[in-house]
Amino acid sequence: MKTDDLVSLLASGAGAVDPGAARRRWSLALSGGTLVATLLVFAWLEVNPALGRDARAPMFWVKEAFCAALAVGALMAVARLGRPGAPLGGLRPLLALPVAALWMLAAVVLLTADAAERSDLILGISWTECSVNIALLSMPVFAAMVWLMRGLAPTRLRLAGAAAGFAAGAMGALVYTLHCPELEAPFLAIWYVLGMLIPATLGALVGPRLLRW
Template identity: 45%
Template structure:
């Protein structure tokens, strides 16, 4: 087939595309994956008594931390799914949010009585927290991968890492509905580690999964 014939053929396959397709597809993926993860949290892990928890500042501290990371992660994914677009300030914002949380956790540990520090840091559930967040991130990551492949990522490992990061952060937000831990030091460590693990899984698998 001559290239001119191919172009002629492609010109017959033109239909109008509404603007905003990229954001809509990624948002739909986050919602779809988020619903699956929410169902697992609600049906398998069970939510803590939410009316009481919502009165507490630690509940919102967790939600704001992971929520901000979800938003910045989604913005980075959006940029990376479009060829040639610049990353902008979202990665810096994500780093600053994590640093602020680490500072908050460190401050809490330092100001606590030495005997209470280990309990604050490990809580009751430190062993399962990060692995659960990683597992809960997988449905969201899978939905994001499907959506991103239909777009045009050109830096696959980086895009995979960003998708894993966004999936991990949203999973951590939903996990907060279940997890009764209250300490900033706990969240700064084990939540962050779970999100980091999801980021690593994305970076490694994105190179293969996101090829188009």
């Protein structure tokens, strides 16, 4: 087929692009992934019985804000990386900011604490399961993010995969706060961040394979 014929083929009867399609795909991916992750908390873990009391502690909202800020930043990165030639711009520093802030808070908490308390502040009561649970809860969101990204056109596949994984990790962490009893900054600074980095790494590994077009 000559190129001119291909051009005619592509152009003939090519209707308008439905501007609502992208929005529908985004809302389906986000709500579907988050819903499955939330159901997993109810079915497999359990909702923190002290959630009502914890929600009155300012640290609970620091935890929520931390996860939410990273989720928003990572989702913006997913949107940009799914669009050929769109620059990431200031998103990298924007993503580093919440992590840096939490780490500083954690450092202050550790430095002002008694030496004997420090290991408790870091390990809490659930350090062995926290990161793994976040990574597992992020999987339905990760699948949704990959599906979303496959409907877009990422040109930097490894980075796009990592962003999809990190967004899933942040959403997974946000959902995990329904179950998680921990409120200490040093704990969150280590195990939450690690939990988000697991799906991000996975995304970077499988991105070139899954996101090719």
